[in-house]
Amino acid sequence: xxxxxxxxxxxxxxxxxxxxxxxxxxxxxxxxxxxxxxxxxxxxxxxxxxxxxxxxxxxxxxxxxxxxxxxxxxxxxxxxxxxxxxxxxxxxxxxxxxxxxx
Amino acid sequence: xxxxxxxxxxxxxxxxxxxxxxxxxxxxxxxxxxxxxxxxxxxxxxxxxxxxxxxxxxxxxxxxxxxxxxxxxxxxxxxxxxxxxxxxxxxxxxxxxxxxxxxxxxxxxxxxxxxxxxxxxxxxxxxxxxxxxxxxxxxxxxxxxxxxxxxxxxxxxxxxxxxxxxxxx
Numbered sequence: 446x447x448x449x450x451x452x453x454x455x456x457x458x459x460x461x462x463x464x465x466x467x468x469x470x471x472x473x474x475x476x477x478x479x480x481x482x483x484x485x486x487x488x489x490x491x492x493x494x495x496x497x498x499x500x501x502x503x504x505x506x507x508x509x510x511x512x513x514x515x516x517x518x519x520x521x522x523x524x525x526x527x528x529x530x531x532x533x534x535x536x537x538x539x540x541x542x543x544x545x546x547x
Numbered sequence: 548x549x550x551x552x553x554x555x556x557x558x559x560x561x562x563x564x565x566x567x568x569x570x571x572x573x574x575x576x577x578x579x580x581x582x583x584x585x586x587x588x589x590x591x592x593x594x595x596x597x598x599x600x601x602x603x604x605x606x607x608x609x610x611x612x613x614x615x616x617x618x619x620x621x622x623x624x625x626x627x628x629x630x631x632x633x634x635x636x637x638x639x640x641x642x643x644x645x646x647x648x649x650x651x652x653x654x655x656x657x658x659x660x661x662x663x664x665x666x667x668x669x670x671x672x673x674x675x676x677x678x679x680x681x682x683x684x685x686x687x688x689x690x691x692x693x694x695x696x697x698x699x700x701x702x703x704x705x706x707x708x709x710x711x712x713x714x715x716x
Contacts, residue, residue, distance in 0.1 A: 446664065446665050447551055447552055447555050447595065448664040449662040449663055449664060450657050450658070450662045451559075453653075453657045453662070454654055454657060455559045455562070455563065455592070457649075457653040457654055457657065458563050459585075459589075460649070460650075460653075461646040461647070461649050462567055462570055462646065463566070463570070464642070464645065464646045464649060465570055465642050465643055465646035466569065466570030468639075468641070468642030468645065468646075469570070469635045469636060469638075469642035469643070470570065470634060470636070471634055471636050472575060474575060474617060474620050474624065475575060475578060475634065477617070478569055478617060479569075479570055481582065481586075481613065482566050482569065482570070482582075482585065485585075485586065485589045485609070488589070488601075489589060489593075492593060492596050492601060493596060495596075495598075496596045496597060496598065496666055496670070497663055497665075497666045497667065498663075498667060499667070500597075500666055500667070500668050500669065500670045500671070500674070501668055501670075501671055503674070503677050503678045503681040503687070503688075506600075506601070506674070506678045507678065507681055507682060507687070507691065507692075509598075510678070510682070510695075511692075511695050513601075513604060513608055514698065515698065516609075516613070517608055517612065517613065517699065517702075518698050518699050518701075518702035519702075520613045520617075521616065521702050521703065521706045522702050522705050522706050522709070524616055524619075525705070525706035525707075525710040526709055527624065528624070528709075528710045529709045531623070531624045532712075537624050
C-alpha cells in the first residue's frame with residue numbers, strides 16, 4: 446500500500462506549483478488555471494485522509510463533493526467576468542486592468 | 548516496492564511535470580492542454596485511493612467541462628495572448644520563492660508527524676450509495692448539499708448576466 450505521506454507531499458507540490466502560477470502569471474485565464482491546480486491539491490488531501498483515516502464514514506466524500514461544486518461555480522463566474530472585462534477593456538492582462546487601482 | 552507504488556510514482560511525476568508546464572508555458576492553449584493532463588493524473592490518484600466515483604467526476608467535471616471552458620475563454624480573448632512577449636509578471640521570482648518556501652514548510656510539517664502507511668479499514672462496497680443517502684439525509688449533509696445547489700444556480704445566473712451582450716450601450 447502507498448504510504449499516506451506520499452499523497453500529502455504530491456498534493457503539497459501541486460499546491461505550490463498552482464500558487465506560483467497564480468502569483469506569477471499576467472493573464473487572467475492562466476491565473477484561474479493555477480487556482481484549479483490548488484483546488485485539485487486540496488481535493489487529493491481530503492480524499493486521502495478519508496481513505497486512510499475514516500473510509501467507513503461519508504464525511505470526507507461529502508466535503509469533496511462540495512469542493513467540486515464550488516470549483517465549478519468559481520470557474521464559470523470567473524470566465525464570464527473575464528469575457529466581460531475583455532469586451533470592455535480589450536485586454537485580460539491583469540497589469541493593464543487598473544481602473545480601481547490608485 | 549509494489550505495483551501500486553510504481554503506478555503512483557509514475558503518475559506523480561507526470562502530474563507534477565504537467566502542472567509545472569501549465570504555469571510556465573507561454574502559449575495559453577498549450578497551458579490548457581497541459582492542465583488537462585495534470586487533471587487526468589489527479590483522476591488516477593483518486594482511482595488509486597479507491598474513490599472511483601470521484602475519478603469519474605474528475606474526468607466529467609474538470610476535464611469535460613472546466614478545461615474546455617478554459618479553452619473557450621482563451622480563444623475568445625486570444626488576441627492579447629501571444630504577441631505580448633512575457634507572460635509572467637516582473638516579480639515572478641518572489642512567487643517562485645514563496646512557492647518553494649511553502650512546499651518546504653508543508654513537507655517538513657508532514658515529515659514531523661507520524662502518519663500511518665496503511666488505511667484503518669477497507670472501503671465498504673456501499674460507500675457510493677452511503678454518500679448518496681448522506682447527501683439527502685436531514686441528519687447528514689442535506690444543508691451543505693442544498694447550499695451547493697443554490698450556489699451553482701447563482702453562478703449560472705450570474706455568469707449569464709455578467710457575460711451578456713448589451714446591444715444598446
